[in-house]
Amino acid sequence: MSTRNLDALFAPKAIVVIGASNRHHSVGEVLARNLFGAGFKGPVMPVNPHEATIRSTIAYASVADLPVVPDLAVIATPAQTVPQLVAELGAKGCRAAIVISSGFEDAALRQELLDAARPHLMRIVGPNCMGFVSPLAGINASFAHLLPRAGDLAFVSQSGAIATTVLDWADVRGIGFSHVISIGDMCDVDTGDLLDYLAIDPKTRAILLYVESVTEARKLMSAARIAARTKPVVVIKAGRQKALKPGLTHMSALARSDDVFAAAFRRAGMLQVATLRELFEAVGTLATGMRPRGNRVAIVTNGGGAGTLAADAVALYGGQLAQLSETTLQKLAEMLPKGRTVTNPVDLLREADGALYAQALSIVLADPGQDGVLVMNCPTAIADGVDAARATIATAKASPRRSLLTCWLGERAARDSRRLFAENAIPTYDTPDEAVRAFMQLVDYRHNQDMLMQTPPAVAAAVTDREGVRQLLQDILAQGRHVLNPSEAGRLLQAYGIPIANTAYARNGDEAAQLAQEMGFPVALKIVSSDIVHKSEVGGVRLELDTPELVREAAGLMERLVSERRPDASIQGFSVQKMLHRPRAHEVIVGIGDDASFGPVIMVGQGGTAAEIIGDRAIGLPPLNMLLAREMIGRTRVSRLFTGHGGNPVVDETALAATLVRLSQMLVDLPELEELDINPLLCDESGVVALDAHVSLRPASGSGASRFAIQPYPQHLEETVALKGGAQYRLAPVRPEDEGALIEMLERSHPEDIRLRFFAPIRNIGHSFAARLTQIDYSREMAFVARPLGVNESEILGAARIILDAEEEEGEFGIMVRSDQKGRGLGYALMQKILDYAATRGVKKVFAEVLAENTSMLALARELGFVGHAAPDDPTVRHIEIDLTDHQ
Structure with a gap:
C-alpha cells in the first residue's frame, strides 16, 4: 500500500505527453488538445520524433531532449515501447506516468513495465486507461470528450468508458469533480492507493468508486475503512452475478462474488449503490449531513x-x-x-x-x-x-x-x-x-x-482440542484425501463447540446395521460420497429406520440408486445418525468458503433440501464477533421468523451467532479448511444442533492470517513480561471488547496525564472516542494493552499504539500508563513492545509529537534511543523519532 509519488499525479509542476500527434481524431491528438486546453499553469511538453510541432508547441524527439524534468508523463505509444520509455523517464527524474496504451495482455510485458518503473519509485496509472482529470489543477490528461466542471467529488473508475459516461451525465446536471481517475488494468496504482490519498485530500468531499475487480483485498479494506471514517465513500460494483469458484458444498453454489463484495463494502463503512444515477443521488443526499x-x-x-x-x-x-x-x-x-x-x-x-x-x-x-x-x-x-x-x-x-x-x-x-x-x-x-x-x-x-x-460482546472460547483437530486434518491430507468422513466432520465441529447429532461412519451396510444397533433406534442413513452434494436427489437419504434389517436393506438400495443416477460418483460408505425429534426447529444453513478476491467468507441462511432454490443467504467476512454475526443473521429473510411471530418457533439467536463466530475461529486456526457447510443446522429455543456437515480440505499455503482480507486478532503477539519487583503483566493487542476497560483506565487517570497524552483535556470519555482506540484493523494500526496477571486480569493498566503511513515505512506512536501504575516499568515495556513490532514489520522510523512539559515521556524516549528537537511550527511541542533500520 503506498501513496508515494502520487503528488506527482495530482499536483505536477511539469507534464510530458509521449505519443502526442497532429493526426485528427487520434488518441495522441485528443490527449494533446485536452492537455493544452485545460488551463494547466506549468509546461506541457509533447514528444514525437516525427513532428516538429504539436498544436503550435515545439515537439521533442525523445525523452532525453526535454528541457525540463517532468513530474508526470502521459504515454500513448505502442505497448512494446512503453517499458523503455518508462525507464528513460525514471532516469530523468519523472515520478509518475499515466499509460493510456492498451495491449498489455501479456503478463511478461506488464512485468517488464513494472520492472522499468521500480528502480525509480515511479508510479504507474494504467495501462489501458482513459487517463486523469483534475479541473482545479487545470489537468486533463485523458482522451475524455469534455473537461468536467470543478467540484469536490473524486471519481475513481476501473473503466474508461464508464468514466467518460459519468462525465457526460454530470456535465448536464452541473456536477463538478475534484479529480477523475481511470485506473484501467491497475498494474501499479490501484483503488486502495487512491483511497488513501483522497481520504486526506482537502479538495475532495466525497469519493465515488466504480469497481470491477480487486487486486489486493487487505489493502483495499484497510484504506476503505480509513477513508469511510473521514468522508462518504459510495461504490458501484460491476459483474454482479459471478459465483464463487466451483466446490463440493452448498456454500459454493449459493454464494456469489457480488455477495462477498457487498459484505466487504458494508464492513468498511462504505455505501454500495446499484446504478450510476444512484451513485450521484447518494452523494447529494449524504452531503446534507442527515443521518x-x-x-x-x-x-x-x-x-x-x-x-x-x-x-x-x-x-x-x-x-x-x-x-x-x-x-x-x-x-x-x-x-x-x-x-x-x-x-x-x-x-x-x-x-x-x-x-x-x-x-x-x-x-x-x-x-x-x-x-x-x-x-x-x-x-x-x-x-x-x-x-x-x-x-x-x-x-x-x-x-x-x-x-x-x-x-x-x-x-x-x-x-x-x-x-x-x-x-x-x-x-x-x-x-x-x-x-x-x-x-x-x-x-x-x-x-x-x-x-x-459498535462494541461487540465477547464470546466464550469454545475450542477444546485445537491441536488434535490440526493433526487430524494434516493426517487426512497426508493420506491423499480431501474430504472428511462424517465421524471426522463431527469431531471437528465438537472441538469448536458446535453441537452435532450422534453420528458414525460405516464402510458398508453390515457395519451400518451394527452401528445403528449400538446407537439405538430409530436412525437416519445417508450416503457418503465426495462427489454428491444433494444426497436426497439421488436417493441417498433414508429416515426413521428402526431395525438392523431395515438399515442393511436401505444401504443396499442406496448403492443401487446412486449407481443408476450418478454412475460417475465414488461411494465411500454411509453415515449413521441417531434421529432427533425437534419438530418446531428451523432449518438453517451455515458454511465457509473461499472467494478469489477476498479469501475466506462465511454464510448463513435458510437451509434444508431447497436451500439453493430459495437462495436466502447473508455473506460476511471473517473474523467475526457476536455483533457482526448477529448483523449477518438479521440480513436473512428466515430470521424474521425467529422471534416467534405468527406462531413460528422462537430461535436462540445467541447460539446461532456463536456458531458463526466459531466457524470464523476455525478459519483462523485451520488454514487447511477449504469449504464447510452444515445443512441443516436445527435452530430452536433450546439452541442449535448440526445434522449434516460436509468439509473439504486443501494443503495450507502461507500462514492462516495471510488469507484474510481483514486481519484477524494477532494472538501470536501476546506476551507475558516480568517487571520491577517480579510483578507479571500480560501485553496483548487491543480487542474491540476492551472498550469498557480502556474507558475505566482513562477515568482512573489524573486529568493532567490525559492532557499530556492527548494534548487537550477530555471531560467526557465516551463511546465514540473509545471505539476509535479499540477498533483497529491490526494492519495499518496496532495497539497493545497491559493487564495484571493473577488478580483483576480484565483491567487495563496501560496502552500504546502505532499508526503506520501508507507506505508502512514510518509510524507515529502514542502511549499512556494509568496514573497509579507509573514507576513500575510498564511504559518502558509497552514502548519496547511497539518498537519490536515496528521493526518486525519493516518500519524504518517511529516518531511522535510530545508536549515539551511532558518530561517523563521525553526521558523515556531518550532511554530508548529516540532523538528530539523542537517542532518547527510550535515551540511547546517536541518532535521525537528513532531510526529502526539498525534493528532489522
Missing part, C-alpha cells in the same frame, strides 16, 4: 395517489411507514375538513397551501415515531406549489435536527420549487421511489458507519 436514526418514514402530501406510491416504495426498499402517535393524528385531524381520517401518508388534499404545509409538517416533524419525513406536492390549479415549497423550507430551517426530503412531482410546475430546495440544501427528487431510495441509502450508510463504531 436518520432508523427506517421509519412519514409522508406528507397533497395527493392521495402520490402518497400511496411513496408508501409502496417504502415497503419495496425495506423501510417502514412511521406509526404516528394519537396526539399527532389528532392535531392533524383538527386541521383538515371534518370527517377526514388521518393516517400516514398524511393527505392534505389538493387545496393545501403553504400555511397548511407548514402547520402539518411542524406537527409531523415533532413526532418521535418517525426517523424521516418525505414532503410531496402534486401540481394543481388550486394551490401554488412554490408557496408550499417556501413554507417547507422555512419549517425545515426551524427544525435543525430534521431528516427531511422533498419530491415535487411534474416538470414545468416543479422546476422553480426544485431550484429553491437546491439553493437551500434540501434534497429534492423527481419521483417518490427516488426519494424513498435516497432515504434508505442514508439508513444503510448510517448502519454501516455505526457498525464501524
Whole structure:
C-alpha cells in the first residue's frame, strides 16, 4: 500500500505527453488538445520524433531532449515501447506516468513495465486507461470528450468508458469533480492507493468508486475503512452475478462474488449503490449531513395517489411507514375538513397551501415515531406549489435536527420549487421511489458507519482440542484425501463447540446395521460420497429406520440408486445418525468458503433440501464477533421468523451467532479448511444442533492470517513480561471488547496525564472516542494493552499504539500508563513492545509529537534511543523519532 509519488499525479509542476500527434481524431491528438486546453499553469511538453510541432508547441524527439524534468508523463505509444520509455523517464527524474496504451495482455510485458518503473519509485496509472482529470489543477490528461466542471467529488473508475459516461451525465446536471481517475488494468496504482490519498485530500468531499475487480483485498479494506471514517465513500460494483469458484458444498453454489463484495463494502463503512444515477443521488443526499436514526418514514402530501406510491416504495426498499402517535393524528385531524381520517401518508388534499404545509409538517416533524419525513406536492390549479415549497423550507430551517426530503412531482410546475430546495440544501427528487431510495441509502450508510463504531460482546472460547483437530486434518491430507468422513466432520465441529447429532461412519451396510444397533433406534442413513452434494436427489437419504434389517436393506438400495443416477460418483460408505425429534426447529444453513478476491467468507441462511432454490443467504467476512454475526443473521429473510411471530418457533439467536463466530475461529486456526457447510443446522429455543456437515480440505499455503482480507486478532503477539519487583503483566493487542476497560483506565487517570497524552483535556470519555482506540484493523494500526496477571486480569493498566503511513515505512506512536501504575516499568515495556513490532514489520522510523512539559515521556524516549528537537511550527511541542533500520 503506498501513496508515494502520487503528488506527482495530482499536483505536477511539469507534464510530458509521449505519443502526442497532429493526426485528427487520434488518441495522441485528443490527449494533446485536452492537455493544452485545460488551463494547466506549468509546461506541457509533447514528444514525437516525427513532428516538429504539436498544436503550435515545439515537439521533442525523445525523452532525453526535454528541457525540463517532468513530474508526470502521459504515454500513448505502442505497448512494446512503453517499458523503455518508462525507464528513460525514471532516469530523468519523472515520478509518475499515466499509460493510456492498451495491449498489455501479456503478463511478461506488464512485468517488464513494472520492472522499468521500480528502480525509480515511479508510479504507474494504467495501462489501458482513459487517463486523469483534475479541473482545479487545470489537468486533463485523458482522451475524455469534455473537461468536467470543478467540484469536490473524486471519481475513481476501473473503466474508461464508464468514466467518460459519468462525465457526460454530470456535465448536464452541473456536477463538478475534484479529480477523475481511470485506473484501467491497475498494474501499479490501484483503488486502495487512491483511497488513501483522497481520504486526506482537502479538495475532495466525497469519493465515488466504480469497481470491477480487486487486486489486493487487505489493502483495499484497510484504506476503505480509513477513508469511510473521514468522508462518504459510495461504490458501484460491476459483474454482479459471478459465483464463487466451483466446490463440493452448498456454500459454493449459493454464494456469489457480488455477495462477498457487498459484505466487504458494508464492513468498511462504505455505501454500495446499484446504478450510476444512484451513485450521484447518494452523494447529494449524504452531503446534507442527515443521518436518520432508523427506517421509519412519514409522508406528507397533497395527493392521495402520490402518497400511496411513496408508501409502496417504502415497503419495496425495506423501510417502514412511521406509526404516528394519537396526539399527532389528532392535531392533524383538527386541521383538515371534518370527517377526514388521518393516517400516514398524511393527505392534505389538493387545496393545501403553504400555511397548511407548514402547520402539518411542524406537527409531523415533532413526532418521535418517525426517523424521516418525505414532503410531496402534486401540481394543481388550486394551490401554488412554490408557496408550499417556501413554507417547507422555512419549517425545515426551524427544525435543525430534521431528516427531511422533498419530491415535487411534474416538470414545468416543479422546476422553480426544485431550484429553491437546491439553493437551500434540501434534497429534492423527481419521483417518490427516488426519494424513498435516497432515504434508505442514508439508513444503510448510517448502519454501516455505526457498525464501524459498535462494541461487540465477547464470546466464550469454545475450542477444546485445537491441536488434535490440526493433526487430524494434516493426517487426512497426508493420506491423499480431501474430504472428511462424517465421524471426522463431527469431531471437528465438537472441538469448536458446535453441537452435532450422534453420528458414525460405516464402510458398508453390515457395519451400518451394527452401528445403528449400538446407537439405538430409530436412525437416519445417508450416503457418503465426495462427489454428491444433494444426497436426497439421488436417493441417498433414508429416515426413521428402526431395525438392523431395515438399515442393511436401505444401504443396499442406496448403492443401487446412486449407481443408476450418478454412475460417475465414488461411494465411500454411509453415515449413521441417531434421529432427533425437534419438530418446531428451523432449518438453517451455515458454511465457509473461499472467494478469489477476498479469501475466506462465511454464510448463513435458510437451509434444508431447497436451500439453493430459495437462495436466502447473508455473506460476511471473517473474523467475526457476536455483533457482526448477529448483523449477518438479521440480513436473512428466515430470521424474521425467529422471534416467534405468527406462531413460528422462537430461535436462540445467541447460539446461532456463536456458531458463526466459531466457524470464523476455525478459519483462523485451520488454514487447511477449504469449504464447510452444515445443512441443516436445527435452530430452536433450546439452541442449535448440526445434522449434516460436509468439509473439504486443501494443503495450507502461507500462514492462516495471510488469507484474510481483514486481519484477524494477532494472538501470536501476546506476551507475558516480568517487571520491577517480579510483578507479571500480560501485553496483548487491543480487542474491540476492551472498550469498557480502556474507558475505566482513562477515568482512573489524573486529568493532567490525559492532557499530556492527548494534548487537550477530555471531560467526557465516551463511546465514540473509545471505539476509535479499540477498533483497529491490526494492519495499518496496532495497539497493545497491559493487564495484571493473577488478580483483576480484565483491567487495563496501560496502552500504546502505532499508526503506520501508507507506505508502512514510518509510524507515529502514542502511549499512556494509568496514573497509579507509573514507576513500575510498564511504559518502558509497552514502548519496547511497539518498537519490536515496528521493526518486525519493516518500519524504518517511529516518531511522535510530545508536549515539551511532558518530561517523563521525553526521558523515556531518550532511554530508548529516540532523538528530539523542537517542532518547527510550535515551540511547546517536541518532535521525537528513532531510526529502526539498525534493528532489522
